Amino acid sequence: MTTVNRIGIFGTSGMAREAGDIAWALGFEPFYVARDQAEVHAWCFPAPVILEQDVRHYTDMPYVIGIGEGGIRKAVAERFKYQLRFTNLIHPSATFGLAQREVIESCTGTIIAAGARLTSGISVGDFCIFNQNVTVAHDCIVGNYVHVAPGANVSGNVHLQDSCWVGAGAVINQGNLTKKLVVGSNTVVGSGAVVIDDCDPNAVYVGVPAKRIK
């Protein structure tokens, strides 16, 4: 495999292939990194795939982690942080408010998919995924390993703590300048939920208005 203009994408699932789509849109030729031989054998996509144990032969190119689940993304990032250079992947159709793009570019390993819109005053951690057509409004704080799934809308003054997952089409209502609305670390907000108040960490919330079910 030639290494010119390549980018390595950890994962072989749909999320990884969608990260690959962003890479193609940016002019990269993605290759994929499978966890094991079973994933390699199951691979039927017209792009190269290598085993995780072989990335040590390909250290002169950037990588992203195309794995939706924050805990797994974190484990991969921890395993390879001293060996590989992780980059951000920002689809050309993503849009940003004043000075917000610079904030994203100072992150490591954050993926912004097509049609995402982040306005301004938003702090963003590393290895986050802002999926297709999400919106994140002013003055939010987004921790590390957060995933905002397709079509979710995060209002202003919200704090998404580390490794939380906002499901597809969910809405997070706004906090305010003195008290942000907090979605706790590792919490999952179900698809289509409307969150109107703080969510505990390590929990699952669903429905309108969102209630804790786990």
Ligand SMILES: CC(C)(COP(=O)(O)OP(=O)(O)OC[C@H]1O[C@@H](n2cnc3c(N)ncnc32)[C@H](O)[C@@H]1OP(=O)(O)O)[C@@H](O)C(=O)NCCC(=O)NCCS
């Ligand atoms: C919320 C979620 C994590 C729950 O998954 P789970 O822990 O496996 O829970 P279950 O499927 O066992 O469902 C538990 C209960 O919640 C209900 N429920 C599950 N998801 C729900 C949702 N999004 N909205 C409303 N109710 C929901 C189920 O009907 C079930 O109710 P019951 O106990 O009365 O039968 C999951 O359904 C979900 O919404 N995931 C996000 C999907 C998504 O956004 N994908 C995007 C990929 S990028």
